[in-house]
Amino acid sequence: MRLPPVPWSEVERRARTVPGGPVARVGGTDDLTVRGLVTDSRLVVPGALFACVRGATSDGHRHASAAAAAGAAGLLVDRPVASTLPQLQVPSVRAQLGPLGALLAGDPAAALRLAGITGSNGKTTTSALLRGVLDAGGDCTGVVGTLGAEVGGRSRTTALTTPEAPELHQLLRWMLDAGARRAVVEASSIALDMGRMDGLRFEVSVFTGFEEDHLDHHGTLEQYWASKARLFEAGRTGAAVVVVDEPWGRRLADQAQVPVTRVGSGADADVRVLGWRTGSSGTELLIGDDTGGHRVRSPLVGRVHVGNLAAAWATGRVLGVPPDRIAAGLAAVAPPRGRNTVLGGSGRPRVVVDYAHTPRALAAAIATAQDLSGPGGRVHLVLGARGRRDRYKRQGLGEAARAADGVWLTNEGSHGEDPAAIRAELRVGLLGSAAGVRTVPDRRAAITAAVRAAGPADVVLVVGRGHETRLLDTTDPRDAVHLDDAEVAAEALDEAHPQPGDRLRERAS
Numbered sequence: 423m424r425l426p427p428v429p430w431s432e433v434e435r436r437a438r439t440v441p442g443g444p445v446a447r448v449g450g451t452d453d454l455t456v457r458g459l460v461t462d463s464r465l466v467v468p469g470a471l472f473a474c475v476r477g478a479t480s481d482g483h484r485h486a487s488a489a490a491a492a493g494a495a496g497l498l499v500d501r502p503v504a505s506t507l508p509q510l511q512v513p514s515v516r517a518q519l520g521p522l523g524a525l526l527a528g529d530p531a532a533a534l535r536l537a538g539i540t541g542s543n544g545k546t547t548t549s550a551l552l553r554g555v556l557d558a559g560g561d562c563t564g565v566v567g568t569l570g571a572e573v574g575g576r577s578r579t580t581a582l583t584t585p586e587a588p589e590l591h592q593l594l595r596w597m598l599d600a601g602a603r604r605a606v607v608e609a610s611s612i613a614l615d616m617g618r619m620d621g622l623r624f625e626v627s628v629f630t631g632f633e634e635d636h637l638d639h640h641g642t643l644e645q646y647w648a649s650k651a652r653l654f655e656a657g658r659t660g661a662a663v664v665v666v667d668e669p670w671g672r673r674l675a676d677q678a679q680v681p682v683t684r685v686g687s688g689a690d691a692d693v694r695v696l697g698w699r700t701g702s703s704g705t706e707l708l709i710g711d712d713t714g715g716h717r718v719r720s721p722l723v724g725r726v727h728v729g730n731l732a733a734a735w736a737t738g739r740v741l742g743v744p745p746d747r748i749a750a751g752l753a754a755v756a757p758p759r760g761r762n763t764v765l766g767g768s769g770r771p772r773v774v775v776d777y778a779h780t781p782r783a784l785a786a787a788i789a790t791a792q793d794l795s796g797p798g799g800r801v802h803l804v805l806g807a808r809g810r811r812d813r814y815k816r817q818g819l820g821e822a823a824r825a826a827d828g829v830w831l832t833n834e835g836s837h838g839e840d841p842a843a844i845r846a847e848l849r850v851g852l853l854g855s856a857a858g859v860r861t862v863p864d865r866r867a868a869i870t871a872a873v874r875a876a877g878p879a880d881v882v883l884v885v886g887r888g889h890e891t892r893l894l895d896t897t898d899p900r901d902a903v904h905l906d907d908a909e910v911a912a913e914a915l916d917e918a919h920p921q922p923g924d925r926l927r928e929r930a931s
């Protein structure tokens with residue numbers, strides 16, 4: 423639906439609702455209207471309001487003339503710029519992105535029931551599960567997160583886990599127009615910190631777990647924690663579902679000012695995991711809650727999903743979905759792309775492709791690979807680390823990798839950093855390890871070599887990139903090349919371990 427343009431005076435009125443200081447209008451007659459809020463001059467369309475955001479590498483104020491050339495109707499600034507365009511000067515442009523993004527998207531969040539999901543790991547899977555649960559309960563639910571945005575069988579790509587506020591509101595509008603009544607939003611700590619979700623009100627928010635990550639951005643673990651905890655403030659969410667199997671979850675549950683449903687395996691859990699088992703065909707768990715015991719089956723593979731499944735169950739209950747509908751929803755959700763994606767098997771080695779990029783997630787992924795290996799089987803790990811990001815994690819990743827039987831050190835996108843230096847830092851954690859460590863700098867070659875070396879009972883675990891399909895080795899995004907770990911693994915499996923049927927077909931052709 424194309425929204426009507428919004429009068430300049432209304433934009434000004436909404437801007438004044440944001441606390442923090444004076445709003446000054448420079449130019450722009452009362453009959454001026456704007457259509458859409460944009461933060462990137464390269465994405466400006468005629469009639470848009472261009473928000474000049476000061477960033478880490480650039481300053482939107484410097485791109486005002488490019489925005490004007492592209493047809494922007496007005497500017498949102500925190501200092502006046504030399505331009506013929508009318509300007510709205512505010513104390514903080516970032517603080518306005520939520521309220522004005524909402525206004526210019528027709529306030530879609532007001533018509534949607536929202537669920538937010540945060541946690542160091544498990545956000546994407548839990549979002550997909552919750553969406554499945556809500557749809558099984560009879561709703562049409564949109565979802566936005568690391569894998570992009572989806573509603574009613576349609577999808578859109580996004581660059582960030584939680585998009586900048588104007589894009590987020592536009593996506594919510596798109597979902598609403600497609601018939602959604604609810605939306606599940608993945609909330610990254612960086613987004614919470616930068617205010618991308620300010621102004622959104624969640625019916626329920628979910629916490630899937632916490633470990634050290636994104637310290638390049640947050641500085642300290644405490645600040646990282648505080649950013650995540652922000653999602654659970656009383657003004658932002660109505661209820662919380664918290665996985666309490668580790669101290670950070672218990673801390674959140676204890677300090678939250680909203681009603682909390684505790685999820686875990688301990689006796690204090692409101693939704694309790696009473697037992698579980700996982701294998702190559704999926705995961706089964708027994709959950710106990712105030713309505714009794716429930717058997718849950720899911721095609722998702724790996725013990726790491728036990729908490730995600732239980733959290734989705736609990737959230738479904740908080741939102742009033744009956745237990746049989748929740749169970750049906752969880753059973754119907756296919757594994758999200760690159761989250762323990764399992765290939766091979768049936769007499770061939772298995773390959774697991776996973777997004778694990780933190781030490782604890784890697785340890786869990788290796789444990790899952792061990793669960794999936796056959797008698798006497800070995801785990802071959804293909805490991806790298808992304809360049810120019812969270813360097814402090816590398817030694818911990820190396821340490822976690824010691825649990826594998828063999829490690830293939832490789833590239834994960836160096837982003838301009840020296841790839842050999844990245845591998846050297848991973849090696850520090852692996853020092854003295856019994857695991858055989860080989861270095862194959864080219865990622866495609868490393869995956870292929872690991873698959874070739876694997877026996878029928880073995881598992882090759884490829885971690886770090888999961889669903890990602892672009893690999894970047896310079897600082898210029900235009901240099902990114904296509905590389906899909908699952909695609910490479912499937913090719914290597916077919917080449918090194920063809921199924922009997924494949925050979926027959928080859929001979930016949």
Ligand SMILES: CC(=O)N[C@H]1[C@@H](OP(=O)(O)OP(=O)(O)OC[C@H]2O[C@@H](n3ccc(=O)[nH]c3=O)[C@H](O)[C@@H]2O)O[C@H](CO)[C@@H](O)[C@@H]1O[C@H](C)C(=O)N[C@@H](C)C(=O)N[C@H](CCC(=O)O)C(=O)O
Nearest residue numbers: 461462463475477478479480481482485582583584610612
């Ligand atoms: C730390 C952070 O959130 N950075 C985001 C932020 O960057 P920034 O404020 O430093 O922007 P900048 O590049 O300096 O540019 C300033 C402004 O000028 C604009 N500009 C720039 C160039 C130009 O030609 N024209 C123009 O208008 C930019 O669009 C921007 O509005 O605004 C940019 C524009 O929206 C984002 O692309 C950028 O995300 C960067 C790429 C990023 O990698 N962010 C990651 C760390 C992130 O946010 N990740 C989280 C967590 C994921 C997880 O949990 O795993 C996420 O939610 O995705």
